[in-house]
Amino acid sequence: MSETSVALEAERYLQAVVEAEPQEGECLVCFVTRMVEEHGCDTTYLWARRFRDLRSPTATGLEKRYWERLITCDCLIGHAHRLVQELMVRDVHTDELEPPLHQPSCAGVRRTSTQACANWERVRRA
Template sequence: MATGPNRAAEEHVTALAETLTTPRVGECVFCFIDRMLDAFGCDTTLRWARRWRDLRLPRATGLEARLGRRGGFCDCEVFLNGWTVRPELLVPDQHGELDWPADRPPCPGVGPRSAQPCSTWVPLRRPW
């Protein structure tokens, strides 16, 4: 069992991790996932979607299935297959192709009982 400085360091790291991975007030699930992916990457699960749900809307048990119906079987696939930033936020890359802005606008927020994305996000248009 850790005691003394080891225990204090462990408690500090745990508290810091909790702070860094807690959704902001009113932050939608997609802005949270995007922010977490930028900071911590994808572990090929819906870890960040689940964390948002568990902390904000634990009864939103259909969230993972809804993401999966659009091809979001892990956090990064939510954006690779399912949703993107709305067109007016896209910026030209070095080749002139439209791409996501490096700095996303702040999340405009959603209601406290909403598991829907905010107005920053739109469904990807599928070619089929």
């Protein structure tokens, strides 16, 4: 990639960050998962911070809380949660429960909450 296209790419990314906004009532986990899917993870809490700044600016302990659970970037926030069983779809071939093709719309949280909505449950670590 040339130097200009790298700069352009970075600029487009920054623009995406500025424009990214959680939908009305959307929870942090739905927002971060959606953004990582669309734009990727830059190995920081870019999207989680964006959410916090817009919705819950006083939740300054957010990164620390995740860090302590070894969730060190946005995509790991997604991996630390899975959809509750009712939202999974059964694969007719393998009979296994799979996440649906499209992320279900957020079940909604209080505007200033940084908790996951009812769509998600925490993945327990072994």
